[in-house]
Amino acid sequence: MVVHTDLNMLSVLQYAVEVLKVKHIIVCGHYGCGGVKAAMTRKSLGLINKWLRNIKDVYRFHKEEIDGINEESGRVNRLIELNVVEQVMNLAKTSIIQTA
Numbered sequence: 001m002v003v004h005t006d007l008n009m010l011s012v013l014q015y016a017v018e019v020l021k022v023k024h025i026i027v028c029g030h031y032g033c034g035g036v037k038a039a040m041t042r043k044s045l046g047l048i049n050k051w052l053r054n055i056k057d058v059y060r061f062h063k064e065e066i067d068g069i070n071e072e073s074g075r076v077n078r079l080i081e082l083n084v085v086e087q088v089m090n091l092a093k094t095s096i097i098q099t100a
């Protein structure tokens with residue numbers, strides 16, 4: 001199952017795990033992600049969605065490490081990696097996964 005957003009799609013997760021009996025879920029990101037890059041800027045993003053808000057939280061948790069990287073592309077890519085780690089933890093905490 002591939003979900004390129006966040007856990008807004010809990011109903012998809014629930015269906016996959018409980019009905020389709022999916023046993024393995026891959027959480028992945030991709031380097032150079034424009035969504036993550038946008039989340040790192042201070043610019044207003046209009047109606048900010050939950051996915052971008054989550055990424056802003058991950059940035060806040062790891063601000064010191066990320067801000068210590070010189071290149072902008074390096075900062076974006078490190079946040080992409082940290083976001084994957086964070087989303088695996090979020091996924092593991094859901095009642096759907098806990099129950100399974």
Ligand SMILES: [Zn+2]
Pocket residue numbers: 030032033034035036
């Ligand atoms: Zn992307």
